[in-house]
Amino acid sequence: MKRRWLFADQLGPHFLEDAAQPVLLVISKGVFRRKVYHRQKAHLVLSALRHRAAELGDRAELVVAERYRDAVGTEPVEVCHPTSRPARDLVRGLGNATLLPPRGFITEPRDFVRWADGRPRLLLEDFYREARQRHGILMDGAEPAGGRWNFDAENREPPPRGAVRLGVPPPPPITEDEIDERVRAELDRWERDDGIAFVGRDGPRRFPVTAAEAEARLAHFLEHRLPAFGPHEDAMLRDDPLMAHSLLSASLNLGLLDPLDVVQRAEAEFRRGAAPLAGVEGFVRQILGWRDYVWHCYWYFGPRYAHRDALKARRRPPAWFTGLDPDAVTSACLRDVLTRVRDTGWVHHIQRLMVLGNLALQRDWHPGAVADWFARCFVDGYPWVMTPNVIGMSQYADGGRLVTKPYAAGGAYINRMSDYCGGCAFDPRHRDGPDACPYTAGYWAFLHHHREQLAGNHRLRRPLAQLDRLGDIPAIAAAESRRRVF
Numbered sequence: 109m110k111r112r113w114l115f116a117d118q119l120g121p122h123f124l125e126d127a128a129q130p131v132l133l134v135i136s137k138g139v140f141r142r143k144v145y146h147r148q149k150a151h152l153v154l155s156a157l158r159h160r161a162a163e164l165g166d167r168a169e170l171v172v173a174e175r176y177r178d179a180v181g182t183e184p185v186e187v188c189h190p191t192s193r194p195a196r197d198l199v200r201g202l203g204n205a206t207l208l209p210p211r212g213f214i215t216e217p218r219d220f221v222r223w224a225d226g227r228p229r230l231l232l233e234d235f236y237r238e239a240r241q242r243h244g245i246l247m248d249g250a251e252p253a254g255g256r257w258n259f260d261a262e263n264r265e266p267p268p269r270g271a272v273r274l275g276v277p278p279p280p281p282i283t284e285d286e287i288d289e290r291v292r293a294e295l296d297r298w299e300r301d302d303g304i305a306f307v308g309r310d311g312p313r314r315f316p317v318t319a320a321e322a323e324a325r326l327a328h329f330l331e332h333r334l335p336a337f338g339p340h341e342d343a344m345l346r347d348d349p350l351m352a353h354s355l356l357s358a359s360l361n362l363g364l365l366d367p368l369d370v371v372q373r374a375e376a377e378f379r380r381g382a383a384p385l386a387g388v389e390g391f392v393r394q395i396l397g398w399r400d401y402v403w404h405c406y407w408y409f410g411p412r413y414a415h416r417d418a419l420k421a422r423r424r425p426p427a428w429f430t431g432l433d434p435d436a437v438t439s440a441c442l443r444d445v446l447t448r449v450r451d452t453g454w455v456h457h458i459q460r461l462m463v464l465g466n467l468a469l470q471r472d473w474h475p476g477a478v479a480d481w482f483a484r485c486f487v488d489g490y491p492w493v494m495t496p497n498v499i500g501m502s503q504y505a506d507g508g509r510l511v512t513k514p515y516a517a518g519g520a521y522i523n524r525m526s527d528y529c530g531g532c533a534f535d536p537r538h539r540d541g542p543d544a545c546p547y548t549a550g551y552w553a554f555l556h557h558h559r560e561q562l563a564g565n566h567r568l569r570r571p572l573a574q575l576d577r578l579g580d581i582p583a584i585a586a587a588e589s590r591r592r593v594f
Contacts, residue, residue: 110206111169113185115195116153117490118363119160120319123188123211131168133157134179140304141174143480146432147295147306148314148453149487154291156317156362162287163318177202188212191403191492193411212360213403214368214396215239220404229509230405233258236397243368245396246375246389253378258393259386265339266525273348274340277332279325279355282313307485308432308450315358315454315487322359326370329354330377338387342458344526346444353456354391357488360399371396394457402496405510414476414495418507419558421472430481437594439546441528442467453487460486461515462522465502467594469516470550472557475505513567516554519545539584546594553588556581 113132114123124131135157140150161170171179176195182204189210190196199205210217223238224230237257240246246253268274298304316322336352343351359365371392377383406413428436432450437443445463448455455464460482468478479498483489500510519536523529529536534545539552555562555571562568575581 110184110186113180113187113205114160115187115190116157117191117361118188118212119156120212120322120363120365122366123363129167131164132180132185133161133168133170134176135170135172136174136176136179137172137298137302137304138174140298140306141302143484144305144307146308146449146453146485146487147310148308149484149489150295150306151288151291151310151313152315152317152358152362152453152487154294155288155313156364158287158291159317180205191490193407193491212363212367213400214243214371215400215404217404217407220400220408224404224408230408231512232397232401232510235401236393239396239400240392243396245371246378246385246392253389254385259338259389262386263338263390264342267340267343267345267527272345272527274336274345274351276336276352277328278350279333280328282316282321284313288313307430308453311451314452315355316364317362319364322356322362322364325359326354326356326365326373329356330373331382334374334377334387334391335383336387338384338390341387341390342525344441344456344459344463344522344528346440346527349448349452349455351456355454358454360395361488361490361493367395367399403492405496405500406492409496409506409509413506414479414491414499416499416505416507417475418505419472419503419561421469421503421505422474423472425468425473425477425481432485438533439594440532441522441526442546442594444528449485453485458525461502462517462525465498466515466517466547467550469503469514470547470554472554475499475503478503508565513565514554514562516551517547518551519548522547540580540587544584544587546588546591549584549588549591552578552581553585556585 109126109129111130111132112124113134135154157170161168173179176198180202184204186206186208187199188208190199199207219242223235240252240257292310295306299306316325333352333354337354340351341353345351356365356370360367360370374388374391378385378388432446434443434446434450437446441463445455445459475498479494482498483491483494496510499505502515504511504514519529519534523536533543535543536545536548538544539549552575555575559572559575562572
């Protein structure tokens, strides 16, 4: 029986089917030497690999090597399709590795290709509806549950008036063990002796590294947090960074949870009356819809997609951003979000899209550099996740192949969807003057700079027309190009 080589994002039981099959696990120091990752992401990956080796016992061989190739050697192995193009190419080039079909996603590649071929635009909504039908998720016969495919309108409410927290039970804390202690010492040694650098702060492990821990996190979410998830999934509160989010992305992306099982169990909560349909549909959309969608888009669009730059955004992100230095930041929303990335390696999707990504889009930061930063600095970040999410959705660098308009917004959006703006040094209503909000002024500067490129987008017709009625926009755009205080 061939040994199965499991990558660090293939660690759940559904990546093995034979209870006796030998397993190879590899920690590649070269991966961490080539790029600067968040310290807590490195800890999560190494801890997950070492915990999986401990679970498998004598069946598993865990090798620490500079390169994957050094660890695999010449022994015949088999590998589930990796999640990145470089890893797949490595496996194909080894000569002694059998490449198996991918696991850890719901829709089969051939089904996505059949759906995508010939379409002028690959809209999530179209893919999501077909996936719901194909897999029978939230369906009542041939019709969607509740008679609607999409409950986004009910899932975009601002925070409750006057609230500082949603009041839902927090997820169960993670208890570190002796393996985590060894991993922390190992990373300290890498930094001290091997010249391997990290970004962000070390801290207690906050995310699961075993299938059992991930199952406990999932079960708690389904019972205690899913019922409150939907209405405020796009809202932000500075004293409630988790809101009602599941915190399952890192577990799914390590392969600890089977995504089809996750969405089926979420549907079961709706069917037994324990969670409202709108919230369950929003959660299912994130996994059966968006997560599968970006995975397939990563492969379908090909390797050149990562280099798309339709808006010709060429500026390098500043050192305070890449180095996770919130002390250099003045605006309350950006300072809070960057602090949480530094301290935990995680913030929820709206903070990523409308605080971090929105800023990068407005400031013409190079989309490839932004995507790389997201992949390195988030515990759930991988190239397959961040390439479509950042290049296509957040930075509109593909010119609209993934989304119908840029996700650019002024401070009014952040003010409506959060409690950040109260007490901030900047005023979301002001686009000029010493208290001009970087997001408000930046929004108009962005439209001004890219007016010709965006002129054909019907969803931007109204704000582009408004530029002509705002006589101070050229001066604002010039001032924003010189802005150093964010």
